[in-house]
Amino acid sequence: MLFPLAINAQKSDEIFRAAGSPHNPKVQISFNRYYTSEGLAALGKKIADAHPNLVKRQSIGKSAFGKDIWMLAITNYKVGDADRKPGFYVDGNIHSNEIQGGEISIYTAWYLTENFGDNDYITKMLNDRVFYIVPTINPDARNNYMKEPNTGSSPRSGMIPLDDxxxxxxxxxxxxxxxxxxxxxxxxxxxxxxxxxxxxxxxxxxxxxxxxxxxxxxxxxxxxxxxxxxxxxxxxxxxxxGYYDPNRDWGWKWQPDYIQRGAYKYPFSLPENRAVADFVLKHPNIAGAQSFHNSGGMILRGPGAQEDLSTYNRQDIRIYDAIGKKGEKMIPGYRYLTVYKDLYSVFGGELDWFYGSRGVYTFTNEIFTPFAYYKDKNGGRxxxxxxxxxxxxxxxxxxxxxxxxxxxxxxxxxxxKKNFGRATPGFLLEEEAHRNMAFTFYHAYHMPNLSIPTIEEKKLSGGLKEITVSIQNDRLMPTHASQDLKYKITRPDYVSISGVNVIAGMHVLDDDFNVTEEQKTNPAKMRVANIPGNSIIKIRWIVKGNSKYTITVDSAKGGVVTKKSN
Incomplete structure (x- = not known):
């Protein structure tokens, strides 16, 4: 009788680690293939089970045909309050045939968890930030594309039929x-x-x-x-x-089907998008977002339509430009573009809802470009x-x-065949995943990062003391995007002092000329409209009493920072 030999994972002494790869992965995943909705769900569960201190897995809703829409919330849960860390949202596969986003999302979750503790950059990222990763927000349509006869471009969208x-x-x-x-x-x-x-x-x-x-x-x-x-x-x-298009269903500048083909009954009439929107609305800490589509090799920002041009002002476009142009360098062959200007008009798109409705800096990457065939910009189809x-x-x-x-x-x-043309070939898929993930990390890195570098004290007459606190944000993004400030989407930031009797509190507008603006109501908890990127703001109090006190900075998108007096 013949017995099959057991095939085990390779031992660590049989492997020489390549730069940029995990040291000793607990979860082994092949990134030269695509996974069905069930396959992605199984991989997400393996990652969550292997890293319980880093991953919480939950269903954020159900698809049109009752499939769970799985989300992995990834951070170091032993450090800080996960719900109060700056949040970064990632999703993929809103369109059925645009499948790479599922694998890029899983690769991102896998890379974060397997490198935590070994890679300083990843470790600090998960100590300071939380990632919300939804590999596929359209599980029904993903399976239809993979399991049913289709072209490389069908069915592009959801699974509710459209009378073409x-x-x-x-x-x-x-x-x-x-x-x-x-x-x-x-x-x-x-x-x-x-x-x-x-x-x-x-x-x-x-x-x-x-x-x-x-x-x-x-x-x-x-x-x-x-x-x-x-x-x-x-x-x-x-x-x-023909199916209704989930990326025409979001509640920002939405237009009905007779104006824009693909729109369904009303904004968020598709259950998958509604599940995402409900989750995002419950998480005001989300400051950045990334959605993965295919194809063409593009890093896209809004606006989706010229009619929405005024929504994106110059200050925020500078931030988009800095991140997008860095992405062109990180992902060779990709171009940083604006949807309406360089492609076509999109009403009710995810990009614009995240930014326009929530004030979240968001990109869509169109995965894969024929440049990858021979790394030749003059090649193509x-x-x-x-x-x-x-x-x-x-x-x-x-x-x-x-x-x-x-x-x-x-x-x-x-x-x-349907798996060629728009879908990245297997041997190129891991490179595509890694480069797009790295761009996502760069984006997430530049979410607000707050600190209290200095506390200055000055004695005044009558037993009073002047305390001046500097609050620094050393990343590109402010705590409130311009759109957020315009519509007051997110509450103000708060800078508070405890342990002393506060006589007065004020914003320092010009430290050199001692120009301040007093907040007369509840001065111990100063309201700050915004902490700009790469900047320092100052708050000043006149206090009496105890020499020991605590300063707390509380920002919905910038997190919570505290510092005690010496």
Whole structure:
């Protein structure tokens, strides 16, 4: 009898650690593949179970078809109050086929937890900040894309059907996987009037011919994606996998479907987005956010539409620019762009809701660019065939084969599979995840970081004392974005003193010329509208009594800092 040998993880003395990688991971994950919604959930649970002092896992809601939307809250729970640390929100996969965000999110959670205690940068990050990571906010649609026949671009959105051709019927004539390979590829047919021939240098390719070209090779015509006339109306694929778009559903400058295709009934009518919004509203400590889409290699900021241009003022755009331009360096081939100006108009988008409604600095990264094929900025999509042959060993292409079509007769079916083009190839996926994660960390690093560097005392007559406190924010982001200040989204920051009898409290407007502004009501708890980035503000009190006192800075997005007198 033969018994299979047990296959165990490699021992530590069999491994030489590569720079930038975890020392000895408790959770082993392969980042050269994609995971279903259930797969992502299982990985999240493994990470949470392996690191109970760093991860709290919870469902923030249910999808349209009842799947849990899992979130990992990651911080050092032994240091400080997790709910009072500056929070950074991450999500991916709002669109079904834009799958890389799930793996990048899981990679981020894995990297944070596995490097804590070994890497000083990560350790300090988790001591000071909390990350809220939702790998997929659209679990139903993720599974549909992966498990059902689809193109690389379908279904793009949610799982509530949309009447694409507005005939009152839903998906009555969608794609059909005629060859049963799980991908919707292309159909072609031999035709004397066709405008395409097979490329003599590569039988996978079709090349065009002009009306005056002398052609002796077999001509072909393209018939579109795989499909048949399911509803007997004489058309094929005219109502193909249309679904409402979750990224047109957010409650900021929302527009109905007849103005912007894809919008559903009203803002937050889709349960997945509503679950995210409810979570964010309960966590005013969230100061930064990142959403992962695909594709094109872009780092995007709002506004989504020109009509919303005034929302983003110059002061906040400088912060966006600093982070976005750093991202271009960190992720080669990516471009930092503005949605409405460089792409198209989006109303009711996630980017604008996070910033416009919550005052949270937010980016969307469009994952993967053809630059990655040969690291050549002049390459692009024309290199897909070469890349498949040279580096994927022809794994991304379904070879042409004949099929007896009920309408067209004998056709040929073939083309690139749904997991190629928009989705990052496996051997490049971990690099993509790491670079985008590092950009996320840079963004999170520049959330407010408050400290009390100095406390100055000055004796006055009558047993009184003047106490001047400096509060420093040494990162790019203020405690309140301009949008936050404009609409008073988040409460003011508070700087308070305890242990003494406070006679007066004031903001120091100009220390050199001793210009101050008194707060006459409750001076022991000074209200501060904002602590700008890379700046110091000063608060002054006139007090009487005890020489021992405590200063506390309490900011919704900047955290809580205390310092005792000497």
């Amino acid at each position: 051709d507005r005939d009152g019927l839903f998906d009555e004539d969608g794609y059909d996987d005629l060859d049963g390979d799980g991908s919707i590829t292309q159909m072609r047919r031999k035709s004397p009037n066709g405008t395409m021939i097979i490329d003599p240098t590569d039988p996978r390719k079709m090349i065009g011919v002009g009306p005056d070209d002398v052609v002796t090779a077999q001509r072909y015509e393209f018939l579109g994606s795989e499909g048949i006339d399911n509803d007997g109306d004489g058309r094929i694929n005219e109502d193909t996998h 024309n290199q897909t065939y070469d890349f498949d042959k040279d580096l994927l060993m022809n794994d991304a292409f379904t070879s042409w084969k004949t099929f007896n079509h009920p309408t067209y007769g004998e056709v040929e079916i073939g083309g690139f």
